[in-house]
Amino acid sequence: LDAGDDEAAYDLVEPLHPADIADLFELVERDYRGPLARAITDLLGADVLTELNDYVRDDVIDALPAAQVAELAGQLETDDAVAIIEEMEEEDQRAVLAELEPADRAAIVDALSFPEESAGRLMQRDLVAVPEHMNVGQLIDYLREHADLTTEFWEIFIVDPQHRPVGTCQLSWILRTPRHIALTDVMKRDQTLIPTDMDQEEVALRFQKYALISAAVVDGAGRLVGQITVDDIIHIVQEEAGEDIFRLSGAGDGDINEPIRETYKTRVRWLIANLGTALVASSVIGFFGGAIEQMVALAVLMPIVAGVGGNAGTQTLAVTVRALATNQLTESNTRRAILREMRIALMNGATIALIAGTATALWFHDIHLGLVIAAAMQTNILLAGLAGVVIPVVLEKFDQDPAVASSIFVTMTTDSMGFLAFLGLAVASGLVSL
Amino acid sequence: LDAGDDEAAYDLVEPLHPADIADLFELVERDYRGPLARAITDLLGADVLTELNDYVRDDVIDALPAAQVAELAGQLETDDAVAIIEEMEEEDQRAVLAELEPADRAAIVDALSFPEESAGRLMQRDLVAVPEHMNVGQLIDYLREHADLTTEFWEIFIVDPQHRPVGTCQLSWILRTPRHIALTDVMKRDQTLIPTDMDQEEVALRFQKYALISAAVVDGAGRLVGQITVDDIIHIVQEEAGEDIFRLSGAGDGDINEPIRETYKTRVRWLIANLGTALVASSVIGFFGGAIEQMVALAVLMPIVAGVGGNAGTQTLAVTVRALATNQLTESNTRRAILREMRIALMNGATIALIAGTATALWFHDIHLGLVIAAAMQTNILLAGLAGVVIPVVLEKFDQDPAVASSIFVTMTTDSMGFLAFLGLAVASGLVSL
Known part of the structure; x- marks a missing residue:
């Protein structure tokens, strides 16, 4: 990079796993983060951004044009896009939101309306919810036919006509059940529902207590509006458990990148x-x-x-x-x-x-x-x-x-x-x- | 319980979620834990035991006869059974192991042979692994026909003839793919393999870094021997992140039940x-x-x-x-x-x-x-x-x-x-x- 040889840098970084590219950004000096981001823009996938430390991500995002950031945000799950955009200056936020697809923009603006560190910010809107009358075969056909559905789901939610969750079904149960069985006979009725305004620390405690992989998020009227998955929770558990040590000693948020x-x-x-x-x-x-x-x-x-x-x-x-x-x-x-x-x-x-x-x-x-x-x-x-x-x-x-x-x-x-x-x-x- | 009215206690506890029964044991005075355990033995499912704090679990287990403990251990996933048995006195361990089904006993003895806090202790042996030549339809039929397979899996592992993992497949991908497609065309080849002797803290860092839900555990020869799922990891993340605060102040393991x-x-x-x-x-x-x-x-x-x-x-x-x-x-x-x-x-x-x-x-x-x-x-x-x-x-x-x-x-x-x-x-x- 010092020699201005962006291509060589690109070739070096290309074979790395996204999480390792993220580590690389954290390890280089602050002054190099911008140039590095510009040199390897193509490799800066959504999965690299989500793995970056908050402060380092700010440095990287600052170096990229708004259109580029918007494109990245569009690829992300709602919760990850929100995590990036909520940290930006208001002016930059507006620029990025303006470049987003209308559907993505609406979802992100909506998420930003929930309080910080609440379930509403954490949840992703993409999920699989189906009506009670379906059987296993119909569900599988539905999943095969709808190419636009998310692939990031670990259970499906069964909802009533008012879109309120009535039960949940682990994918392994569905795969092990003959086509003609009704979903209502396979699903578990007793599920943990997360209100949109629940604090993320409380959400994390629920996930731990009930060993959840994902959970339905419901609005004030009890309607299913999103899901939270455990991969987002594990970071919260880590942060919340680790931060008491900083609070006790008055070390702020304790991040060496602050x-x-x-x-x-x-x-x-x-x-x-x-x-x-x-x-x-x-x-x-x-x-x-x-x-x-x-x-x-x-x-x-x-x-x-x-x-x-x-x-x-x-x-x-x-x-x-x-x-x-x-x-x-x-x-x-x-x-x-x-x-x-x-x-x-x-x-x-x-x-x-x-x-x-x-x-x-x-x-x-x-x-x-x-x-x-x-x-x-x-x-x-x-x-x-x-x-x-x-x-x-x-x-x-x-x-x-x-x-x-x-x-x-x-x-x-x-x-x-x-x-x-x-x-x-x-x-x-x-x-x-x- | 004071009045010796075990039945009334039973009726009170019966409607609770296993995790809440576990909380109840933690909240009652130590002296009541034994009698409570004996009063509600039927309700003491495997899921209650796994949620119990280590020290409280010792109190509960001590109050139960070895045959009862063995029956509970038999219901558990290998890793949870090991967590309970590894804490027992050697003599009690032998009594419980003697009461176990031969297959469960072999699995637990095997797990105990790995060092404490290693991946080998954490892993469960029950998993779904299939050969490379299968297609999606064959896999679904296989899952439906084998009633003895575990339902606790979030991805399936594809293995070569030497039982070495060659790829992994999220269940959602399988559900969204037509029957005739080969698994090797759906699976992800690039996966995180965990050696049996990896320290649990390192395992937890891998799960966080690569946002894993489950991962294959391999022995020294690279053969698939078990899987680790994220619900076990989240407890480790919590403990490891929280324990630095105790170590810094010399507060031991910091558990109020110690x-x-x-x-x-x-x-x-x-x-x-x-x-x-x-x-x-x-x-x-x-x-x-x-x-x-x-x-x-x-x-x-x-x-x-x-x-x-x-x-x-x-x-x-x-x-x-x-x-x-x-x-x-x-x-x-x-x-x-x-x-x-x-x-x-x-x-x-x-x-x-x-x-x-x-x-x-x-x-x-x-x-x-x-x-x-x-x-x-x-x-x-x-x-x-x-x-x-x-x-x-x-x-x-x-x-x-x-x-x-x-x-x-x-x-x-x-x-x-x-x-x-x-x-x-x-x-x-x-x-x-x-």
Whole structure:
């Protein structure tokens, strides 16, 4: 590409699988993505685009003319086309929509009318739905005769005259059944219906829980309007499961392809919040300034109490946040979860208190100081366990994402309470005076 | 159940979906799981067992006699039966295996011979494979005539005389093709083959990358021995994506159903390691004990430098660990990732240094102290960014799981370097003396 030899680049890329071409775009430097996209435009099929990371796709799409993007979008399933077009600037969106076939345009505009991350955005409109009176033979003939039907389906939906789903049929059942049997005798009536406005995270949980390959999407009146297939869900499961780790640490959406400026904005906001809570902990220390002047060993040991407590809090927090996200923790077992964490905290606290207390007593030749740090450790680890469950559960109750805000509050608790317990006990037990 | 009224319990549970019965077991107290399992044994179908959390399943299985477990295992697909039996004590395993039909027993013993978390354990042996000479009509007749074939298949595999896969055919393609067309004209030759010894995480990445619904599993000689379907993969994606958060915080496998003793063991080990690294940081403070006695404000501000630095390190670490796990970060872009993090760290550091420096100068009426903390913050955030990428990447290179050990090293770096930078600069700049 540096040498301007687009043809050589084309020849190199041609034998690759679409998913591997997508990887290639992610691996090259940002500046090369545009030229590469222009050099191999013919190879940029719909399947390459859908596999691209969102940010990288923006770079590629920006390099292509609107007509080209529209042609690509036309080849895609509705949900994939929407995923690409929703990320574009409004002006570019309009240009691409104008170039689309009227039917594709209508479908995409319609999908864009649903809220972001809802089933309506995820679904594809192409599906196979047939009336109740058909038998297996008629269905097979219908499928053979209609060349314009999608080939991307894993079950067929049986609908009533109002186009409401009444049952669903795995393709393997159809293939194993004689022609004269009615579809209503083969189909499963009990199916999972997804409303268009369901959040994608909830959709993904349904797919996992009921081991679905595809599912019918229905509008407010219960009419079949689309289907969602598991290949789109698996990306959501991956993202949703992976993103809690970024939320807990304030790392934004955690994508290594995100533009630096945006990453900076999310992360620095978090660090500033962290600075604020650290100030609370500092004030606690400030209050005990006199005690520290009398015994500098207190300053030396402080970070241990706060650090180990913070870590114990993070452990509980990670478990609670994931249990909430996967619906494993609900109102009915919250009390049990808190008790469980308290028992673990008691055991952890006792172990750590013993080790830290003994080590301190030996290091500073001061049994009193050892007892103080042991008691402070046990207290702080108990508080950490409590805060690690209660804070996310309360946030969830008030419809806040527990992964985002909990960690700040838990750290604030373990830091300030750790210092308070340690320095407070040192004063209260007469080791030092204020 | 308390009243011993098993029948009433049975009637209540009967109308539920298997996945909801599984949820019920997870929600009741541990002590009730055995009696509940005995009360509703008839309803405990294979589909309930597969949906149960591993630990809860152990409780349920323990309550049932071996013959009952064997009957359930016989109904399951090989992979699900293996998942249940591999968790049992050796003695119970033998009892259950003895009760199984010979064919099921052979399949399960065979599966158990593959390493844990490998494709061989995940695969099911039931699949549809047909020779190359068949046409669509012959295939449909074959499927209709063989009542003992599985119905759990989403594509059929076409094999050569040595039973090696030569192509694969989505069921929708078959349904849409006239009877006289040869399967070799409909099938896709280019397919993803999974060797039996591939790690399940790698299998899951293939499924995501190539949007697979099912895939052929082949042995060392390239012969088709089983298939893996996406419904098993989605659980793995969920677990693997979710577990990095537990590894980073040392929360074990993070399951709220794990027995307390095991949870304690994993977590306390981590806290002890943390105690060890905190000691390194404490030694740094101890070295500067004299300086702190001169100026207690240093002790007050210390946790801010270390805390914010630690948080910046965790942000970078979370992003790096996930990028490594999803194969987004490879050798070819490591250098770019490090440069990216350094640029972000420079921007974050400058912002935080400005705020913290100004606030300190105002709070303590001491511009010199403000400058010292600003310089220490910038240094520590830069080091945090560097450690957050380099440590996990190096661990990965030495085939260690970067999620497990990185966090300890990163925190140790940000804590000790934070104190060293802050206290060291205070001495070096003449604010205090040693």
